Structures are given as structure tokens and as C-alpha cells.
Amino acid sequence: MKGNEALAEAAIRAGCRFFFGYPITPQTELAAYMAKRMPKEGGVYLQAESEIAAINMVYGASAAGKRAMTSSSSPGISLKGEGISYMAGADLPGVIINVQRGGPGLGGIQPSQSDYFQATRATGHGDFHLIVLAPSTVQEMTDYVFRAFDLADEYRTPVMILADGMLGQMMEPVVLPEPKTEFPAKPWAVTGHKGQRTHNIVNSLHLKPERLEETNVERYQRYDRIKATEQLAEEYRVEDAEIVVVAFGASSRIVRSAVNKAREKGIKAGLIRPITLWPFPADAISAATDRAKAILTVEMNMGQMVDDVRLVVCGRVPVEFFGRAGGIIPTPAETLAVIERIAASLEGGAR
Amino acid sequence: MSKIVFERPHSLTDAQFSYCPGCTHGIVHRLVAETMDELGIEGTTVGVAPVGCSVLAYEFFGCDMVQAAHGRAPAVATALKRALPENVVFAYQGDGDLASIGMAETVHAATRGEKITIIFINNAIYGMTGGQLAPTSLPDQVTQTSPYGRDVNEAGFPIRVVEMLSTLDGVALAQRVTVDTPKNVRAAKRAIKKAFEYQVEGVGYTIIEVVSTCPTNWGLSPVDALQWLRDNMLPYYPPGVYKDVKADGFANVAEAAAARALELAGGGEV
Numbered sequence: 001m002k003g004n005e006a007l008a009e010a011a012i013r014a015g016c017r018f019f020f021g022y023p024i025t026p027q028t029e030l031a032a033y034m035a036k037r038m039p040k041e042g043g044v045y046l047q048a049e050s051e052i053a054a055i056n057m058v059y060g061a062s063a064a065g066k067r068a069m070t071s072s073s074s075p076g077i078s079l080k081g082e083g084i085s086y087m088a089g090a091d092l093p094g095v096i097i098n099v100q101r102g103g104p105g106l107g108g109i110q111p112s113q114s115d116y117f118q119a120t121r122a123t124g125h126g127d128f129h130l131i132v133l134a135p136s137t138v139q140e141m142t143d144y145v146f147r148a149f150d151l152a153d154e155y156r157t158p159v160m161i162l163a164d165g166m167l168g169q170m171m172e173p174v175v176l177p178e179p180k181t182e183f184p185a186k187p188w189a190v191t192g193h194k195g196q197r198t199h200n201i202v203n204s205l206h207l208k209p210e211r212l213e214e215t216n217v218e219r220y221q222r223y224d225r226i227k228a229t230e231q232l233a234e235e236y237r238v239e240d241a242e243i244v245v246v247a248f249g250a251s252s253r254i255v256r257s258a259v260n261k262a263r264e265k266g267i268k269a270g271l272i273r274p275i276t277l278w279p280f281p282a283d284a285i286s287a288a289t290d291r292a293k294a295i296l297t298v299e300m301n302m303g304q305m306v307d308d309v310r311l312v313v314c315g316r317v318p319v320e321f322f323g324r325a326g327g328i329i330p331t332p333a334e335t336l337a338v339i340e341r342i343a344a345s346l347e348g349g350a351r
Numbered sequence: 352m353s354k355i356v357f358e359r360p361h362s363l364t365d366a367q368f369s370y371c372p373g374c375t376h377g378i379v380h381r382l383v384a385e386t387m388d389e390l391g392i393e394g395t396t397v398g399v400a401p402v403g404c405s406v407l408a409y410e411f412f413g414c415d416m417v418q419a420a421h422g423r424a425p426a427v428a429t430a431l432k433r434a435l436p437e438n439v440v441f442a443y444q445g446d447g448d449l450a451s452i453g454m455a456e457t458v459h460a461a462t463r464g465e466k467i468t469i470i471f472i473n474n475a476i477y478g479m480t481g482g483q484l485a486p487t488s489l490p491d492q493v494t495q496t497s498p499y500g501r502d503v504n505e506a507g508f509p510i511r512v513v514e515m516l517s518t519l520d521g522v523a524l525a526q527r528v529t530v531d532t533p534k535n536v537r538a539a540k541r542a543i544k545k546a547f548e549y550q551v552e553g554v555g556y557t558i559i560e561v562v563s564t565c566p567t568n569w570g571l572s573p574v575d576a577l578q579w580l581r582d583n584m585l586p587y588y589p590p591g592v593y594k595d596v597k598a599d600g601f602a603n604v605a606e607a608a609a610a611r612a613l614e615l616a617g618g619g620e621v
Contacts, residue, residue, distance in 0.1 A: 018430065018433065018434060020430070044433045044434075046429070046430075046433065048426065049455050049456065049458075049459035050455060052426075052455075052456075053423070053426040053455065053456050054426075056419065056420060056423035056426035056427050056430075056456070057427070057429055057430035057433075058430070059417075059419070059420075059423075059426075059427055059430070060399075060417065060419075060426065060427035060428065060429065060430030060431045060434070061430040061431070061433065061434045063417045063427070063430075063431065064397070064431050064434035064435050065434075068430070082420055083420060083423070086419075086420050090418070190415035190416065190417055190431070191397075191415065192394050192395040192396060192397060192414070192415055192435070192438050193394050193414070193415055194394040194395065195394040196394075199364075199412070199413055199414055199416060200415045200416075201409045201410075201415070201416045201417075201418070202416070202418065203400075203409055203416075203417070203418040204418065205406060205418055
């Protein structure tokens with residue numbers, strides 16, 4: 001299946017019955033698949049008038065206690081920022097898909113990872129985070145979106161899948177999950193009180209500063225729990241690695257080839273692939289840093305995740321960055337060349 | 352024995368209103384609450400509060416409530432109604448919220464024929480932020496951001512919302528009312544109740560515009576504000592029914608739209 005379609009099917013199997021979209025390349029197949037499938041599942045596919053409306057529809061459906069999703073690509077995600085902030089402020093679950101393309105502005109339509117900052121730092125205004133999952137295969141597009149709905153409900157937070165045009169468009173064999181049949185209760189949802197309880201209010205406004213601070217503190221306590229329990233990273237040949245390459249999503253696929261080629265040349269290279277971009281897998285990277293002589297971060301942008309890597313490494317070893325931007329995917333050969341250059345400089349230092 | 356002849360509607364909580372003296376929000380809140388009481392729908396209604404003076408509506412209405420981002424109430428209400436088709440969903444919005452920042456959401460919810468009810472408070476000014484030019488501020492109206500009066504050559508013309516929306520096929524009921532006199536309050540109540548009834552019957556999108564006052568930001572006493580409304584607002588925004596598909600003899604917006612298409616195509620008499 002195509003990555004975009006596999007993701008859409010997995011969302012339906014996760015119990016998502018409300019999808020609100022707006023056309024934008026390169027995520028169009030996802031919305032088209034939803035338009036075809038949702039009516040057959042008794043669900044709602046609604047093409048909104050804008051990305052802004054679409055995310056606010058997710059807000060509404062989620063307030064009603066339903067599993068809801070929207071998808072877009074980079075410029076559209078900027079428009080959704082407002083609604084995502086309101087969802088975070090109102091503690092509403094929901095899933096947002098970003099099939100990234102190059103930016104800034106209208107940018108291009110080729111794959112990119114240049115929304116890392118936006119996804120992990122500042123998707124919208126105010127103190128909040130999203131849980132951000134970064135798939136690197138079509139199978140992971142499927143698995144992570146299925147997991148995303150559970151995480152969203154468990155922690156009452158929006159969750160983002162940060163994919164890119166390459167993963168969305170590529171075709172790979174995929175095993176689809178069994179449809180989910182049991183869902184958590186949502187006593188906070190607005191469903192009509194039927195005269196049996198006081199009215200529920202879904203809201204992010206708190207005019208008393210002390211109360212607003214309380215809600216922020218409580219949310220950050222939840223974030224601490226997420227950081228302690230939900231960090232995920234894949235480690236590949238890092239046990240004895242002297243050069244640890246950190247890469248996520250599509251670029252991790254290129255790095256994996258480059259690491260294998262480096263090993264053939266006798267260079268002890270390994271890969272750490274962050275799966276959760278937030279919470280950032282600091283523990284795995286910190287442990288690998290203890291054994292490494294250098295860290296290299298490879299991204300399809302001008303250098304964003306490398307900031308998080310540097311915070312974890314904290315000056316213990318050199319951290320280098322290699323990236324291509326504008327929708328250009330780095331090649332294994334040019335990535336290998338960077339690894340070789342670092343290896344040579346390490347040897348030079350040892351002599 | 353004393354007999355209770357007037358009391359707070361059950362669908363209003365006992366939270367104290369945050370509105371200025373003489374503001375008509377309180378009257379309209381009461382009319383919406385009375386409607387919920389009379390139709391017995393408080394327990395199945397979900398309301399959407401806007402951004403603006405009536406942002407705290409979620410504290411005042413006894414039904415379940417959602418607070419929406421500025422202008423996005425129709426999008427939020429759309430999803431609530433799609434998710435809860437058996438429930439009643441209304442959004443309560445002011446002129447800046449509905450006709451400026453949220454105009455796209457307003458027009459598209461209307462044209463989709465979402466089975467929701469919009470209560471639209473038009474007082475020709477942004478109240479909450481201290482009296483700035485609104486999309487419905489009148490020509491030559493002095494506001495904080497039109498200190499020399501609204502110059503239509505610079506700031507353009509006010510929007511007549513229900514007239515505009517009445518051109519859309521998804522709209523079942525578009526009516527403008529006001530609440531300056533007891534007689535008009537009763538007429539407004541009938542209009543609001545009709546809108547909710549149409550929603551329950553599944554006729555289509557309904558909107559009631561209430562021409563309202565803002566004594567504080569107009570710089571007038573409550574009584575003078577009502578007179579200013581009569582002298583200036585009502586001539587520009589005449590009360591009336593601008594679209595009513597049931598009064599036109601149709602069961603719902605789909606039937607009305609089909610007949611209109613036929614009429615425009617010259618294919619038959621309507």
C-alpha cells in the first residue's frame with residue numbers, strides 16, 4: 001500500500017470515524033482514501049473550507065468524545081497551529097498528520113523534515129507540547145497512527161505523526177492491525193447532560209492567572225510522565241559504535257545504508273533513530289554518547305533536531321550536522337563521505 | 352399564598368452575568384434559555400461560546416458547552432452536530448467573531464446546510480476589546496479605530512449578514528430581530544424558538560441575527576443606546592425574515608434548493 005493510504009486505513013481501524021481535511025500536496029491520497037472509506041464505516045469525511053476549519057472540526061468532534069483526525073502538509077499545518085493550541089489548552093485528544101514538504105512559505109512539494117521545530121517546539125502559541133511520532137516505513141505509518149489514538153486518549157493531548165512526502169508516496173507491503181473495539185470512557189465529553197449531571201465545559205480560557213498557572217503545571221506533570229514512559233528510539237549497530245549517527249524518518253533510511261557501507265570499510269558507525277521526536281529519546285542518545293567519540297545528525301533540513309542532540313550530548317563529544325534542504329534527499333554516498341571525514345578526523349586526533 | 356410568575360429559566364445557571372448595564376446580551380441569553388426549557392432540550396443541547404463579550408456564555412448556559420477559537424464556532428458546531436446528530440447544537444457569536452475573522456466558517460457551515468442554529472449578536476462594534484471598528488459598524492460610526500467615523504472609502508461598507516446568507520441553498524431560516532421593546536423581545540423569542548425547532552426537524556442551517564446595543568462602547572446610556580439603535584441600526588439592518596424554506600412551502604433545504612435550481616434553469620414553474 002501507499003504510505004498515505006496505509007496510514008488512513010490504520011486510523012479507521014483505530015476507531016477514527018471523523019476525518020476533516022483540506023487538499024494539499026503531498027497528502028492528497030490520505031484524504032481521498034478517507035472520502036472513499038469513511039461512509040462505508042458509518043463515519044464522517046468532511047472536506048473543510050480551510051485547514052483552520054478542519055482542525056477546529058477535530059476540536060469539536062473530540063469535544064464530543066469521538067476519535068478524530070486531520071491531515072495536511074507543512075503550510076497547512078501552520079494554519080492548524082491555532083486549533084492545535086486550543087486542543088492542548090482544552091486537553092482534547094486528536095491526531096494530526098503532517099506529510100512534510102519543503103519550506104518556508106509555499107516552499108516546494110518534495111519531501112522535507114523542516115517542520116521539526118514546529119512539531120516539537122512551537123506548533124502554536126502557549127506552553128504546550130504534542131506527542132510527535134516519526135515513522136520511517138509504510139508499516140510504521142500504519143503502526144504509529146494506530147498507537148497515536150491510544151496515546152492521545154490516555155494523556156488527553158493532541159498527537160502528531162510527522163511523516164514526509166517520500167513516506168506518504170512510497171509503496172511497501174504492510175500488515176494492518178485488527179480493528180480496535182474497546183475504547184476508554186470520556187466522562188468529560190460534551191454529549192448532552194440528559195439532566196443527570198452538571199454541564200460539562202470544554203474550554204481553554206482561565207482569566208484568573210493562578211488558575212491558568214495551575215492548568216499549565218498539571219499539564220507539565222503529565223508531560224513529565226510522558227517523558228519518563230514514552231520515549232522510543234531504534235538502535236542499529238550502536239553497541240560498539242564510535243560514530244553514532246542520529247536521524248529520524250526518511251533520512252534514517254539513507255543513514256542505515258551509509259552505516260552499513262561504513263562498517264564494510266571498517267568504520268564503527270551506528271544509527272539511533274528517534275521514533276518519538278517529543279518526548280525526545282534523550283536516554284538512548286545519552287547512553288550511546290558515553291561510548292561514542294563523535295555524533296553526527298543527518299536531517300532533511302538546515303539543522304533542527306541537532307539542537308536537541310546537542311542538549312543531550314552537552315559537549316561530551318563533538319556533534320556534527322549534515323543535511324539537505326528544499327526537498328532534496330541526501331544520498332547514502334554523500335552521507336558516507338561525511339562519516340568517513342569524521343572517522344579520519346578522529347584518527348588524526350588519536351595520532 | 353404567593354404565586355411564582357417569573358423566575359430564572361432552568362437552562363440558565365446561577366452564575367452572575369458579566370455584561371455591562373444595559374447590554375442586550377442578557378435578554379438574548381434568557382430567550383435562548385427559555386427556548387431550551389420550552390422545547391425540553393437542555394439535556395440534549397451542546398452550545399458553542401465564541402470569543403468576545405459572550406465568551407463566558409459557557410458558564411451561563413446550563414447545557415453542555417464548548418468554548419471555540421475566535422470565529423471558529425461554526426466549524427466546531429459542525430463537528431459537534433456531525434458527531435452527535437441526535438443532539439441540538441447552537442453557536443452564540445458576535446459580529447467580529449462571525450462576520451470578520453469567522454466569515455469563511457460562517458458561509459461554509461451555511462452553504463453545507465449544517466443542521467445547527469447560530470445566534471448572531473450584531474452591535475456594530477468589538478465590545479470585549481474596547482470598542483473597535485466592526486464589520487457591521489455603520490458608515491460614519493465613530494469607534495476607537497475609526498476616530499473620525501467609518502469612512503467607507505477607506506474602511507469599506509458594513510456587511511448585511513442575513514441578507515448575504517439568505518442567498519445560500521443550505522440556509523433554512525435567516526431572520527433579523529431586535530430586542531429594544533417588549534414587543535420586539537417577544538418577536539425575537541418566537542424567531543429563536545423557530546430556529547431551534549427547524550433544527551430539531553432537520554430542515555437545515557438556521558441563523559437569527561439580533562440587532563443589539565453596546566452602551567459602554569457607544570458611549571451612551573442604556574436608554575439612549577436603544578434610541579440610537581432605532582435611529583441608526585434598524586434603518587441599515589431592517590428586521591425581517593430573509594429566508595424561510597418552510598414558509599416557502601418546502602420541507603427542507605434540499606427541496607428548496609432543487610426547486611430553485613429548476614427555476615433558474617427555466618425548466619418549470621415554482
